Amino acid sequence: MSKKLNLDTICVQGGWKPAKGEPRVLPIYQSTTFKYDTTEEMGRLFDLEDSGYFYTRLANPTNDAVAQKIAELEGGVAAILTSSGQAANFYAVTNICQAGDHVVCSAKVYGGTFNLCAATIKKLGIDCTFVDPDASEEEIDAAFQANTKCLLGETIANPALVVLDIEKMANIAHKHGVPLIIDNTFATPINCRPFEWGADIVTHSTTKYMDGHAMAVGGAVIDSGNFDWDAHADKFPGLTTPDETYHGIVYTEKFGKAAYITKMTAQLMRDLGSIPSPMNCFLLNVGLETLPLRVEKHCSNAKKVAEFLNAHEKVEFVNFAGLPGDKYYELAQKYMPNGTCGVISFSLKGTKEDAARFMDSLKLAAIVTHVADARTCVLHPASHTHRQMNDEQLKEAGVTPGLIRLSVGIENPDDIIEDLAQALEQV
Ligand SMILES: *Cc1c(COP(=O)(O)O)cnc(C)c1O
Numbered sequence: 001m002s003k004k005l006n007l008d009t010i011c012v013q014g015g016w017k018p019a020k021g022e023p024r025v026l027p028i029y030q031s032t033t034f035k036y037d038t039t040e041e042m043g044r045l046f047d048l049e050d051s052g053y054f055y056t057r058l059a060n061p062t063n064d065a066v067a068q069k070i071a072e073l074e075g076g077v078a079a080i081l082t083s084s085g086q087a088a089n090f091y092a093v094t095n096i097c098q099a100g101d102h103v104v105c106s107a108k109v110y111g112g113t114f115n116l117c118a119a120t121i122k123k124l125g126i127d128c129t130f131v132d133p134d135a136s137e138e139e140i141d142a143a144f145q146a147n148t149k150c151l152l153g154e155t156i157a158n159p160a161l162v163v164l165d166i167e168k169m170a171n172i173a174h175k176h177g178v179p180l181i182i183d184n185t186f187a188t189p190i191n192c193r194p195f196e197w198g199a200d201i202v203t204h205s206t207t208k209y210m211d212g213h214a215m216a217v218g219g220a221v222i223d224s225g226n227f228d229w230d231a232h233a234d235k236f237p238g239l240t241t242p243d244e245t246y247h248g249i250v251y252t253e254k255f256g257k258a259a260y261i262t263k264m265t266a267q268l269m270r271d272l273g274s275i276p277s278p279m280n281c282f283l284l285n286v287g288l289e290t291l292p293l294r295v296e297k298h299c300s301n302a303k304k305v306a307e308f309l310n311a312h313e314k315v316e317f318v319n320f321a322g323l324p325g326d327k328y329y330e331l332a333q334k335y336m337p338n339g340t341c342g343v344i345s346f347s348l349k350g351t352k353e354d355a356a357r358f359m360d361s362l363k364l365a366a367i368v369t370h371v372a373d374a375r376t377c378v379l380h381p382a383s384h385t386h387r388q389m390n391d392e393q394l395k396e397a398g399v400t401p402g403l404i405r406l407s408v409g410i411e412n413p414d415d416i417i418e419d420l421a422q423a424l425e426q427v
Contacts, residue, residue: 015069062278077225078261085205087274088219099125106153163328170198208372225257299339348402361423376409
């Protein structure tokens, strides 16, 4: 597909390209396996000498078409879909890290990513240092070691809503000869394309806005093709030295800009197997078709809701980078001039019980553990995600007793605001 197409066109037309007489709509190839005529034909697939389908864990036409669409949306050279956002981040890191290595990660990331880096990869022998993403270049520099293999952050952190200074982080990563990996879940490529600001790898929980209807858990990893693995060959032997499990091929030699994603498919997907089902990829593709329309509506609704809450006497503060005066407003204007996302956090004045009364009084907004779908929803960190903490610990984590995470949907904004207003009256 031509690079000139606009994102909303790619959302509708990207990926699946039917030939004469083929289905107009992306088919669901609900088949684990694919047929060949000769032993030799299939043997060449196993050697990575030919590309083609033979087993869905490694590749499936439905999945590939959707991965291709997402690669085009991010402006990358290749992408892979995973069964969840967690799998995407795990693969993005372990594709270039092994026991004895080290990563640097923003401290303001999704809880699942935090645990992945703080606990799970540690058990595999990969160490992690967390850094304050707002710290100076010098302070973040100091976290790097000789064995550091990547820097990780989120465009808009879930749920902290911190906007990352992507250019600053890219400069730091590149100074140390490692790639910058950005989780772009909340911004989506509609509002921010991290590769344009120097990021090398992008990940997604497609579960959120990309699907957008709360139907299918999924993830994606996209490679910009810009990071020069060979220039730092000693740091990335997995990409630059022979893979004995594939007759000694060297990924960067054989696959050039597609080396990183090909290695991920050939090794991690082969051995760990976090593949999404073709059915879920089909649902994701339907979601992607309307992504630009929904993102625009989520953002404009969220701005109206944030303005309403900000002016309300019972609200202590509002975090929303699209609101002038927010700590991250300037960074958001730079990286996401058309809008940030539909998620807001705000704190009621008062106690945990006041917040619970507010939540229970909502009629339209539902209490669910989710964000970024078409329906407005809320979560109360002090009673839900951070339930085990006492008031002192909550304060340290930046969670006030009255803090509420609100994912603004695409309903009529007047109805959303009216629902919030009547629930605020109950407090
Ligand atoms: C939800 C989320 C994840 C995890 O994705 P799952 O699809 O739930 O596995 C990772 N990163 C961010 C920013 C998220 O919001």
